[in-house]
Amino acid sequence: MDSYVVEPQSLFVPYLSDVLAGAELRVVRVAPNLDVDDIRATRPDALFVDTDFLDVDPADAVSAMRAALPRAFICAYTNGEGQRADRLRFAGANCVLSKRSGPREIADVLRTARTRGSFTDPRCD
């Protein structure tokens, strides 16, 4: 799946790309912040967004991505828990993934989420 990553910690991106490759997500574009026009133009199959560093409300960002690409697989990567994680799910994220997850766990979860259609990390509840 062609994937679009929103991640401002660019030092982290090469490693993250390797982890995503383990879940058959091929990173085709990386942006440091939300750019819906760029997302729409890129038309990825999947979006992986680090929601903790966005300039806008994270749930609003996910909602905008969902509106731009109704069929895309959206994974929200977050330190948030409880209501904050719920908001990401309700905004349209297929997968809410805790930043406490290790590399293998992330690859497993992404594969599972894509198969089932959705997944919320229990640590985010």
Added chain:
Amino acid sequence: MLGSIAAPTLSSAKPVRVLVVEGQALFAKALCQVLAGDPEIDVVGDSDSMVNAPLRRLRPDLIVLDLDGHHVEFSEAMRTCREHAPQAKVCVLSTHVQPEVMQRCLSAGADGYVVKDILPAELIRAVKSIASGHAYVDPRVAGGVLKRRSNGFGRAAQNELSVRETEIIRLIARGMSNKEISAKLHLSEKTVKNHISRIFAKLNITARTQAAVHAIKTGLA
């Protein structure tokens, strides 16, 4: 992209013992991988917080500390570090490019300040430079600090806001409620209220609008 200073040659010395303190598990692995790729660096471990790190056992020469991924005040993390690993230099990693954030980190005892869009090779140079006793700061942020100093903002004062208080006043200036701030920073609303009370006391103000105005006037927002 970033200005650099020549890293001192460490090849004749023992490898620098580096501990990574990083709240994001995946980013911790990425940092360890980058640093471990250099033969003059020995990554002795990683931890999700300064409090949980076995500092006395690992005896790091240098700690790479992520400012963003922690729920505790930066000055508290520095106190823990100074108590259990007084020999260790501290290199802060952050997404913040605001000079006041860097200045507060350096005032609290950090030896270096690196923004997270740094290139891997530059991070290694920064780590080696700090380990050999030189300070290292992101040049983009350092320029702002020098400007603030020339404008008279550089002196440490009793009423200077902490890193956390600076984050909170910036969010107040964006119009966020206590509830929204607590969600954004992963703090309880009570903790946010306590921080705001301290901000009000330090700035001698009584309302959020005054805090927002202060943030805008001083370039925090």
